[in-house]
């Protein structure tokens with residue numbers, strides 16, 4: 698039998714604020730007949746294996762009438778949500794991909810995705826190097842070995858240019874990008890402080906990822922738990938004030954000097 702289940706998550710209604718599962722999304726039970734599917738030039742069919750649920754997806758769920766995003770793929774109501782994931786090519790009419798290839802790219806939140814020739818993503822899939830699978834689970838290729846990892850690494854190393862012994866503070870530290878930034882920073886010899894939204898995540902940051910310090914920002918009472926941070930902030934404010942005062946006094950001295958020269 699060539700007809701296969703192709704369950705998918707469609708957008709039921711545009712979310713206002715934080716999306717609600719029942720209000721905004723719907724699981725649809727569809728089928729796909731892969732063998733009978735006629736593929737146009739460059740089209741292919743993917744069996745989706747791992748899907749990354751990333752924050753950027755929220756940006757794609759806006760009413761197009763609001764003209765919120767002028768580029769990128771917007772999802773209309775009734776359409777399958779789009780995300781990034783790892784898939785196996787199961788049928789192809791595209792010379793770049795052969796059956797059995799593992800690829801990473803924009804797929805639907807569904808079991809199988811038919812990548813159409815007029816879809817901008819038709820040439821944007823990247824190959825998963827099967828050699829790497831000896832050492833790394835396939836799921837890693839849908840998360841930190843791709844954009845999440847790249848974002849964390851380049852933002853910390855290329856933009857942040859950290860130096861050994863420095864202290865870094867990471868917000869959203871238990872999320873994909875935050876936990877990678879923290880771990881890379883530890884490897885580079887930094888002191889890592891992270892904040893997150895629950896005690897379980899704080900425990901994870903301290904005991905699994907070995908952050909030097911972590912706190913739950915939802916219940917933080919600075920003076921009780923982190924007197925050093927308060928001291929740090931106060932010292933910084935004081936230094937700024939003293940600096941401003943000195944500049945002000947210096948300007949007065951210069952003005953008096955100029956006045957004296959003129960007189």
Ligand SMILES: NC(=O)c1ccc[n+]([C@@H]2O[C@H](COP(=O)([O-])OP(=O)(O)OC[C@H]3O[C@@H](n4cnc5c(N)ncnc54)[C@H](OP(=O)(O)O)[C@@H]3O)[C@@H](O)[C@H]2O)c1
Pocket residue numbers: 715750751752753844845846848869870871872873874875892893894895898
């Ligand atoms: N993943 C990427 O490739 C990538 C690339 C570029 C930029 N970014 C950006 O980096 C940031 C973090 O991304 P990520 O991939 O690390 O995210 P993630 O793993 O999905 O983590 C998201 C975290 O955000 C916090 N959060 C705060 N308010 C929230 C809310 N209302 N709903 C859900 N989560 C909430 C939660 O942590 P707490 O409990 O600690 O608050 C949650 O765990 C995002 O702004 C994202 O757009 C990500």
